Amino acid sequence: MSELLDYLAVGAGPANLSLAAQAEAHPGTTGLHLDRRERPAWHPGLLLPDATLQNSPFKDLVTPVDPTSRFSFLAFLAAKGRFYQFLTARFPAVHRAEFNQYLGWVADQLGDTVRYDHDVTEVRFHGDHFETETSRGTFRSRHLVLGAGPQPYLPPVLEGATGPAVFHSSEFVQHAEALAGRRVAVVGGGQSGAEIVRHLLVGQARPEQVTWVSRRPGFLPLDESAFTNDLYLPEAAQDFFGRPREQRAALLAEQKYASDGVNEGLLAELYRIVYLTSHVEGRPELIRLLPGHEVAGLAERADGLRLELKSDGAETAVDCDAVVLATGYVQQLPQCLGALTGRLRLEDGLPVVREDYSVEWDGPDGHRIYLQNGARHAFGITDPNLGLLAWRSRVILDSIRTNGGS
Numbered sequence: 001m002s003e004l005l006d007y008l009a010v011g012a013g014p015a016n017l018s019l020a021a022q023a024e025a026h027p028g029t030t031g032l033h034l035d036r037r038e039r040p041a042w043h044p045g046l047l048l049p050d051a052t053l054q055n056s057p058f059k060d061l062v063t064p065v066d067p068t069s070r071f072s073f074l075a076f077l078a079a080k081g082r083f084y085q086f087l088t089a090r091f092p093a094v095h096r097a098e099f100n101q102y103l104g105w106v107a108d109q110l111g112d113t114v115r116y117d118h119d120v121t122e123v124r125f126h127g128d129h130f131e132t133e134t135s136r137g138t139f140r141s142r143h144l145v146l147g148a149g150p151q152p153y154l155p156p157v158l159e160g161a162t163g164p165a166v167f168h169s170s171e172f173v174q175h176a177e178a179l180a181g182r183r184v185a186v187v188g189g190g191q192s193g194a195e196i197v198r199h200l201l202v203g204q205a206r207p208e209q210v211t212w213v214s215r216r217p218g219f220l221p222l223d224e225s226a227f228t229n230d231l232y233l234p235e236a237a238q239d240f241f242g243r244p245r246e247q248r249a250a251l252l253a254e255q256k257y258a259s260d261g262v263n264e265g266l267l268a269e270l271y272r273i274v275y276l277t278s279h280v281e282g283r284p285e286l287i288r289l290l291p292g293h294e295v296a297g298l299a300e301r302a303d304g305l306r307l308e309l310k311s312d313g314a315e316t317a318v319d320c321d322a323v324v325l326a327t328g329y330v331q332q333l334p335q336c337l338g339a340l341t342g343r344l345r346l347e348d349g350l351p352v353v354r355e356d357y358s359v360e361w362d363g364p365d366g367h368r369i370y371l372q373n374g375a376r377h378a379f380g381i382t383d384p385n386l387g388l389l390a391w392r393s394r395v396i397l398d399s400i401r402t403n404g405g406s
């Protein structure tokens with residue numbers, strides 16, 4: 001029988017990597033972090049060369065709660081021998097490709113406590129421990145930490161329509177080359193949509209036409225202004241947690257663009273690209289902007305696809321060869337939770353989460369199920385982002401250690 005671990009963590013994306021890096025300082029606490037990917041990779045389907053981080057690199061896996069940790073972004077720069085050059089380069093924002101290297105470097109440092117190529121297929125509870133079944137063996141633990149990340153969101157009218165010509169932005173990289181010379185519709189006015197539109201327009205092999213559709217009334221910026229950024233304080237998440245449910249929903253809508261708008265720099269760059277293409281290159285037909293339009297359906301035609309849209313009650317359509325759905329993500333409980341899902345307490349279909357990020361369930365309190373990046377409804381718009389991820393892992397680790405972990 002396998003060793004009884006203090007906790008088993010499903011997923012080794014940034015959230016559970018942060019937990020692993022912080023747990024390393026407590027050798028008495030035994031945890032295992034499993035990921036189905038073959039190797040560390042941070043949203044590889046949208047890892048475009050020009051894409052940058054939306055936050056300071058100091059909001060890494062550890063620095064906000066332990067600036068002396070050997071797993072910081074600064075430690076990574078020094079270990080790689082590029083600290084001075086990094087400073088001299090004065091990047092306005094760190095490239096996602098470099099942060100991805102940092103995450104992989106942390107995973108490598110953590111050795112056997114982080115394992116890839118382990119697909120968690122089912123979790124069961126046996127009265128005094130969780131049993132986690134994976135593609136490479138079964139593990140037993142006192143607690144469970146779910147860090148499987150959000151799932152791609154597809155508009156319901158397009159579910160079932162996906163394939164090589166209609167795909168989510170999370171799969172963009174593998175389809176990108178095939179879009180050269182085609183008529184491409186990009187749906188979604190968030191950061192993913194904006195990055196994809198830029199990539200399509202600045203590449204050597206451009207599409208014949210790019211139509212950018214956004215349900216939002218315009219192409220709206222990320223609000224990174226000084227006072228708004230205070231939403232990324234632990235106290236703000238705690239304050240949100242303390243609010244009544246009805247208020248929380250209203251606040252989420254109000255604060256949306258502090259998380260889900262487009263970087264101002266990227267918006268400005270896109271504007272210039274559109275200007276140059278239309279007025280200097282003389283090809284205004286290359287890019288069409290359709291803000292304020294929602295997807296209503298998709299029809300196959302002899303000569304391609306027809307993306308049906310509605311706007312203020314009026315219907316319109318875009319004829320195209322491919323549709324990229326940059327329609328965002330949704331937090332949901334991972335499928336591997338299986339029958340345990342039915343044992344969680346839900347309100348309005350969402351898990352009820354306690355202040356230590358554990359969910360309420362009908363099992364014994366000494367065996368907790370923690371939710372990383374699954375409680376935007378309880379902790380606010382920052383929950384899916386990197387900003388408070390190190391702090392959240394610290395809260396979870398402290399709870400594990402006071403509930404039976406050493």
Ligand SMILES: Cc1cc2nc3c(=O)[nH]c(=O)nc-3n(C[C@H](O)[C@H](O)[C@H](O)COP(=O)(O)OP(=O)(O)OC[C@H]3O[C@@H](n4cnc5c(N)ncnc54)[C@H](O)[C@@H]3O)c2cc1C
Nearest residue numbers: 011013014015035036043053054119120148149373385386
């Ligand atoms: C393209 C993109 C860029 C982003 N950039 C930023 C940014 O700059 N700043 C910011 O604050 N936020 C950003 N975000 C938000 C993003 O959610 C966080 O940066 C971060 O990835 C969240 O980490 P996570 O570990 O919770 O989830 P994920 O990164 O999604 O990791 C979840 C992991 O769980 C694994 N997994 C899932 N199911 C299983 C299973 N059954 N068994 C084993 N493993 C499993 C997956 O393989 C994955 O590795 C970005 C999001 C996207 C899509």
Ligand SMILES: NC(=O)c1ccc[n+]([C@@H]2O[C@H](COP(=O)([O-])OP(=O)(O)OC[C@H]3O[C@@H](n4cnc5c(N)ncnc54)[C@H](OP(=O)(O)O)[C@@H]3O)[C@@H](O)[C@H]2O)c1
Nearest residue numbers: 052054155188189190191192215259260294295326327328
């Ligand atoms: N480089 C980076 O740092 C980077 C890159 C990518 C993503 N991210 C982050 O990751 C998170 C997700 O970003 P995202 O751009 O993938 O998702 P997102 O911000 O949620 O944007 C999704 C977009 O799709 C639209 N949409 C959804 N359903 C639609 C429909 N039926 N018809 C038309 N439009 C529809 C949404 O409109 P509504 O707003 O009206 O719902 C929204 O404009 C964000 O926090 C983002 O900042 C960061």
